[in-house]
Amino acid sequence: MSLKLLVLFWICLTPAFGDQFLNELRADTWADRLASFPSQILQSAVGTFSNSSGVPSGCGKPPNFPLGITLLSSDFLNWSELLNMRSLWAAEPETPEDVVTLANWAYKHGYSLRPRGYSHSWAPLTVTPASQCSRTLIVDTTKHLTAMRMLTNSSGLHAPINVLTQTGASWEDLLNYLESKNLGIFSFPAVGKMTIGGTLAVGAHGTGFPTRAAKLDTGFRTGDAVVWDYKKNEYALRTFTRLQDEDMRAFLVHLGRAFITQVSLMVGPNYNLRCQSITNIRADALFSRDHDNENALANFVENYDRVEAQFFPYTDRTWLKLWTEEKVKSGNALTIDKPYPYTHGRQVFRPADRLISLLASGITRLTPVISRMTYEIGVSGVALTRTADVWGPSKNSLLYYHHLAHKFVSLGYNVVTSRANIQKVVNLCYLFYSRLSDEMATKGMWPMNQPLEFRITGLDKVEVMEINSTKTTIKPPALSFLSEIEGHPEYDVAVFFGLHYFPGTPNTATFMKAWESFLFTNFNGGYATARVEWAKTWGFDDDNSWVNSTVFNQILPATYGSEWNWAMAKLDEYDPHNIYSNEFLQKLTLPLH
Incomplete structure (x- = not known):
């Protein structure tokens, strides 16, 4: 947490609610509270996974491991730090061909391959607490599978513009690369340190309406996947083209049941966005039933390209962000030349962040106070940094939450x-x-x-x-x-x-x-x-x-209709030996009967 935010934290402890805050602290026994917290929270002393060349405790080295591919011991820690798996084996392939080698090795030796990006997730789609180090191999895509280049068009100036990127690349790196060529993408997640491959696994998303916002014909067009080749009787690389292969639809959100090594995306000219923050609309107005109310959220959706709203529980406070495409800066907007303009979305000092988390989760009676404090700190941060109205290249306001933020x-x-x-x-x-x-x-x-x-x-x-x-x-x-x-x-x-x-x-x-x-x-x-x-x-x-189980086996699949069983069949067809799976996915990816 920055010095400014620490100062703001104490400024917000005003007499209006500072006395309540301090009284609640006195009312609880810290030792008892801390002892009751889940052990995995207290154990998460690092913010990312760590690697070492040591041997995982109780786990022998994977047998007959392919020569030339880096193998090491690695922890898996997801973004919320609640899934913390110690000492798994991890590989660092340097090429898509290395992934093919790993897939065939896993098939022959009874291992599961679990691709890993930056682990920005909550669901146990990569590994689970039941994952065994003797049968699970993490495949780190972020070390080497990060190359990207523009594809040349042979059909003239008006042909689509495409970028080819390996799936271990992050969105932030890809957007920086495109911006250097005055190109952009219409929609992408708000966290820059997410891999392209991770996005394909879970369908991570941005927001916006193409009919109202910048009109860019963007999207995944081709993908190279390591799939089972029935003629060769082994796993092999295969390129799927969205214009020709309907089966590619199963890989665009595959839940971790596939391994994509490279994709191409259609991109377009970059554009400038203005993002305005409004923090003085009451919740009962913004979220009212009355569509004719000028402050109703739906009316902002009609008038702006992109809209996000936050409601702070146990208060009547909201924070509304409104994006519009504007070629030229207008008004008193602050020009921003890099992402993460807002103080609440920047990298924080992890010990301070954990202290606040322990405080809020341990002394829950403080929750209304902390909710109000969160709002006041955010509003004060916007005022202090003049970021209530910002303007610049599209990625700079659409990437607004750092992967090392709160x-x-x-x-x-x-x-x-x-x-x-x-x-x-x-x-x-x-x-x-x-x-x-x-x-x-x-x-x-x-x-x-x-x-x-x-x-x-x-x-x-x-x-x-x-x-x-x-x-x-x-x-x-x-x-x-x-x-x-x-x-x-x-x-x-x-x-x-x-x-x-x-x-x-x-x-x-x-x-x-x-x-x-x-x-x-x-x-x-x-x-x-x-x-x-x-x-x-x-x-x-x-x-x-x-x-x-009702959500897993009935409600959730039913929302996809016939598409659910079609996708399950395709994922099984291209991975008949189930090497891209884990205990959680075996329960999730069942056909609907």
């Missing part, structure tokens, strides 16, 4: 609906979230200690492209939570909800189970349908996430 756990769902129903969906969710928070607070439970996030975006629809005077139909990814839903041509938007909380906060599973029940009851295929975000937490029972 850590939290996130439940992610989206509700697919029509534009006309955006405000109705937002209002129902806001009211239920607030009512459930208040009800649990009366029982001494405060599970939600981070802002509730809303984002609205367009869908992945069937696309008709004209390339070299030829019209081609391209279908969306089969397992994308932003894909169209069978039988609902009226659906054209998705409303994302991010429910965030500090690791170790008690009673979160109770809250999340109730939230999921609310979503599935109210958005079950009528005017709206709820879907999960693959990389986040979901499928709750009273104690844990990813354990509710």
Whole structure:
């Protein structure tokens, strides 16, 4: 945490709520609180995984390991630091051909290959607590599989512009590379240190409406995957082309059941974005049922290219970000020449961040105070840095959360609906979230200690492209939570909800189970349908996430209709020996009967 933020932290301890804060501290026994925290939180003394040349404890070296490919001991620590697997074997392939070698070695020796990027996830899609070092090989894609280059066009100046990138490259590196050539991409995640391969695994997303924002024909066009070759009876590299191979739709969101080494993306001219922050709209106005209210969130969606809103629980405070494409800077906007302009999204001092996390999750009665404090610190940071109104190349305001910023756990769902129903969906969710928070607070439970996030975006629809005077139909990814839903041509938007909380906060599973029940009851295929975000937490029972069999085996697959079984069959077809899997995926990727 920067010195400015530390100063702001103490400034916010004003008499208005500083006395309450200090009284709550005195009311609790720190030793008892700390002793009750999950051990994995206290053990996470590092912010990323570490590598060593040592031998994992209790694990012999993988037999007959291919010569020439680096093999070492490595920890796996996901972004929230709740999944911390010590001393697994990891390989660092230098070429796609090395991945082929590893795949065939894994097949012959009964190992699972688990590709790893920057581990920005919550769900155990890479490894699980049950993963055995004697049968699991991490494949680190970030060390060498990072090359990128522009593809030359042989069809004239108006032919599509494509970039070829290996999947261990990060979005931030790719966007910097494209920006140096005055090129850009329409939509991408807000965290720059996520790999292209990780995005393909989980369908990580940005936000926006192409019909209103910068019109860039972008998207994945080809992909090189290591798949089973039935003629050679071994794993081999194969290039899939989206214009010709419908099967590529199964690889564009594959949940970790495939290994993609290289992709090409269609890109376009870069553009400038202005991002304005509004922090003085009350929650009951922004999330009201009245669509005619000028401060209703849906009205901002109609008038701006991209919209994000945050609600700070146990307060009436919100933070609204509004993006518009503007070629020339207007007003008093601050020109930004690098990403992560906001203080709350920058790299923090990890010990201070963990202290705040322990404080919030351990003394939960402080939650209303900390929620208000989070808002005040954010608003003060914007004022101090003059970032309430910023302008510059597109990536600089769309990349706004550093991978080493404040850590939290996130439940992610989206509700697919029509534009006309955006405000109705937002209002129902806001009211239920607030009512459930208040009800649990009366029982001494405060599970939600981070802002509730809303984002609205367009869908992945069937696309008709004209390339070299030829019209081609391209279908969306089969397992994308932003894909169209069978039988609902009226659906054209998705409303994302991010429910965030500090690791170790008690009673979160109770809250999340109730939230999921609310979503599935109210958005079950009528005017709206709820879907999960693959990389986040979901499928709750009273104690844990990813354990509710009804969500796994019935509700979740049903939201994809016939696409679910089609995708499961294709992923099995190209990996019949199940080398790209783990215990969690074996439960998740079953056909719907």
